[in-house]
Amino acid sequence: TDLSSEYVIPYSDSVLLTNADVAGLTLQEINYAKNEIYARHGRRFKSRELQNYFNSKSWYNGTSEPENFTNSMLSTIEQKKAEFLSNVEYSIAPKGYQLDQ
Secondary structure (H helix, E strand, O other): OOHHHHOOOOOOOOOOOOHHHHOOOOHHHHHHHHHHHHHOOOEOOOOHHHHHHHHOOOOOOOOEOHHHOOHHHOOHHHHHHHHHHHHHHHHHOOOOOOOOO
């Protein structure tokens, strides 16, 4: 499988990200990359847009309801990356990417 079609950032589970990693990504892609970190752990999403997006990925297995999912399920590096991507997202758009529009 070509990972580039399956993931926004294929290595987002293993290395810290820098601004260079997200340069050129759209606001939507940054939001998806952030949620990809949670989706790798089987998190389901209240957003229909996100749920449909991850349902289309061969690696995704949504097993954890959003309200049961906590950041403690992520590694320290994953938590840092999610925070980094969130900061980038909100620096581009003060309200972040608007899902389900």
